[in-house]
Amino acid sequence: MILLLAKIIIGIVALLHIYFLWLEMFAWTTKAKKVFRTFPEELFEPTKTLAANQGLYNGFLAAGLIWSLIIQDAVWQVYVAMFFLGCVAVAGIYGAATASKKIFLVQALPALVGILLLLIHQFL
Numbered sequence: 001m002i003l004l005l006a007k008i009i010i011g012i013v014a015l016l017h018i019y020f021l022w023l024e025m026f027a028w029t030t031k032a033k034k035v036f037r038t039f040p041e042e043l044f045e046p047t048k049t050l051a052a053n054q055g056l057y058n059g060f061l062a063a064g065l066i067w068s069l070i071i072q073d074a075v076w077q078v079y080v081a082m083f084f085l086g087c088v089a090v091a092g093i094y095g096a097a098t099a100s101k102k103i104f105l106v107q108a109l110p111a112l113v114g115i116l117l118l119l120i121h122q123f124l
Contacts, residue, residue, distance in 0.1 A: 024055030
């Protein structure tokens with residue numbers, strides 16, 4: 001049951017990062033303005049390439065998390081999931097410390113919950 005819950009959290013984190021990819025790579029100058037309301041509107045166009053690069057990295061995180069869900073070997077499945085959840089957590093903690101505290105709740109906390117569930121599963 002705990003492993004299933006961990007996989008659901010991993011799936012949610014992956015979906016969030018697919019959304020971030022889309023927002024930053026394809027909707028930066030349109031929909032992102034509504035999401036990032038504190039970001040000055042005149043900076044969206046000049047930062048379009050930077051946002052797309054950031055979106056690409058979010059896509060890599062999503063790909064790694066999805067990969068972890070389809071790995072057949074149970075041990076490697078956990079190792080890969082822990083690595084990518086760890087990357088997401090570190091990015092979320094850094095973002096919360098440098099950009100917005102909300103990033104911790106949206107990005108780091110779900111990843112940390114996933115890590116905790118995987119650790120509980122490992123030790124049960």
